[in-house]
Amino acid sequence: MTGSWRAIHIDEPRLAFGHDQTADHPKDGLFLFGPVASNQNPARMDVGVIATPAGLEKYSKWVASIERFIDVPPPNPKRKRNDANTFVWPGFQAVYGAAWPSKPFATCLIDAGELSRRILGADRHQAIYSAVALYEEALRKYLREEDARPALWFAVVSDEVFRYGRPQSSVPVKLRTPGTRRLGMKAARSILTKGSMFAEEMAAAAVYEYELNFHNQLKARLMDTSQVVQVVKEATLDPPILAENARSSMQDPATIAWNLSTTSFYKIGGKPWRLAELRDGVCYVGLVFKRIERPSGRDNACCGAQMFLGSGDGLVFRGAVGPWYSETRDAFHLDQHQAAKLMEMIVRSYTHIHGSPPTELFIHGKTNFDSNEWAGFSSAVPHITKLVGVQIRDMADVKVFRYGANAILRGTAVVTSDTSGYLWTRGYIPRLRTYPGREVPNPLTVEIRQGTADIEQVMKDVMSLTKLNFNGAEYCDGLPVTLRFADLVGEILTAGPITPHAPLPFKFYI
Template structure:
């Protein structure tokens, strides 16, 4: 029994790679042993490209560069190089054992002039929607006319599309291009709510149902095609100037991160948690506020299910009045909580033949009684259900003697059900703390069900190492919550319609 406060240290979780070898750092394991053995690992990267002629040229140039060794840049003037925190790139096939042909499996060309004209439109909703339409139409045309399918699509976008295709971006007056009739959000809401006798008005108003974000809108609008999309800026593949190059990650780091996420999205398994517990499932709750034309519905709910192997599924729940302005918190009602959990348990059974032995729900807020009753009603008695609240805590600071920050893995157990966990901090493997400010802990609390708090903290530490969107040492948040905001944005980037659970790779 835990009495009083006590400080402990949780060892760095180990990752498993090829030949059942283990390492703490993804780059160490991939460099020495390659990806974990899996029948899904590709022998060849069959990648399609949707791009302007300039974007296609930059893509080909980048593929040629990652076939070979890329050194790390020299240290900045008057700074000592930290070799533990710099990693050369050995070449794609040397890391992943798969060829990445320079010629795309498929190519969909985008008219650069037309794309520029559309993204610079005066009406921002029309501009982003019509720019996305070029990429969407090109992809759908290929799928209609061709039988062969690439395993992954690179949507290469010019820098202007990235710059002006975001929610708060504004186009200078001198650059704006005239567009179709400007409705405005207020008029669009009136039409969407009350209807219109004119189809062209309904069509124009529908544009305002989509988020002002090129990346999220493109992912949402092609979700029904079953095609996995990697959106990448042209400047990421080939920086246009030395100044742009200086503002970005170095080429070796870009090669590690973009290659890792591409290998994962194409079906490969880069690594997994070494010390897996059979039958354990982790679920992160996803909520996103929405601005509906009318009614009480103010949020969309969803969930991300993860296993220690790194497999992940995203479930879309219902739209409803889940957000409380009074409490500044999201909660489901009992019925919707049960329906969401039913989908999760069913998906787990489909993949494993039986229900999970343990199911941990991670959320940023507490679980209300009726909400928890809904979750519990959909879980078989053989499954141990536990609710964990995880929050960033900026009020607690821990300092150590010397120049280094508190060590990652430091934890203070405050009770049998709660404690503080430093997932950010000094990392011995890197011989540095990869951050700028004093690291904050996570507050980890067992809110529902029973579990060992130290076991829960070890699980959270392990889940900080399952981010296949790059090849970094770790994250500050477990993967169950790390991408919750991004997944929520894509779930609500367009009209909210039900669809079957999709792998996590569709959303990152």
């Protein structure tokens, strides 16, 4: 290296599991030691199911299957699969020490014919909105009439709902449900801004306030119920049998068992693992911005924040809607007042959990922080809290090659100054004996934009935060959890009309 640049390697962060044991791979730790000890770990998985009769049958069949050992599939030279990253599944109780009954704790049945009729409607806004309504109404009816509460709901959706419940989906003309009339975004905007004498027109226009995404819309519309929901495809629970030479993007049954069981255990309140080396008093916050286009609104973006601790606990805060996006700068920035309000919520929640404010608070963002925004953040933290702003971006125009066939080693870093550097969170992983990717791995640029901190410690923190994704049991992510789910959280925050609500745990959004 030349000048003040220097190359270093950041060791793989260790994770803590049961019996105070550590490992660097979640599957190793869970297989050998079980989840980290916590009084929140369930003894039984009390799961409710919202599904058609076929979906309910597939759910029960899948739960029965994960109680047993599941082997990895035999090698198939025609299928690209990373054998080093494929693990046998020992059984749910063997891994998590909890029973998962195949009979649901509660059941809300959906009429399959009516669901199909709704999702195939010609007006995509009305079709997705009304299909979501079937699940929403079934759950709300249960909550009104029953006292017993599952800790987690599985919303099982058919392949048809998954296919046509996404943005840009188009139903073939011959399959469309007849008799539905498309209002259109332009007409909806006119009705919602100018008003209408007819309640039917207002109701039809209101549907256009919702995103064309079944998954996100369902999550957003159920936030006020305080029920945790896992949306899962029928094909995930019961994969179709493919011909020997057929290609499939589906994961093998053992991998599905690892990933879906891990996220379910986490969402039900369990603690799968945590960072082995916790830094006391440290809080990490990821900024979330999402552009919006609403028929009735003038503001162009919604802001939010994700707060994470080394234990893996996370909260999502919804900020205000406003003109936060600048087309000329292609960047998002809060004004000083809203930045202060958002930070006040974060510090208040951290203090409520720990009894005192954080000693260090790192804000991770994809864009830089302007002076007004940072002044607002700074004004809302107590004097004992050290506030640091870190910009983290993917860099596609920087490549490093090694001699031989292997990619650059994960954890490689190039420190370019006291406040910046390149960090390869993707790369060759000795534990897996491979690089689990297809293209030459790109680094992250890590830049301290506000405040002061040790750049090497900041990079170590970023590496650690790539191992706190409880949405599966993979070795690591390419992005820290503070930014990994920023787009998804933003989409759910804006999937319907923007309404204020109290901060909710991160598990409500993934």
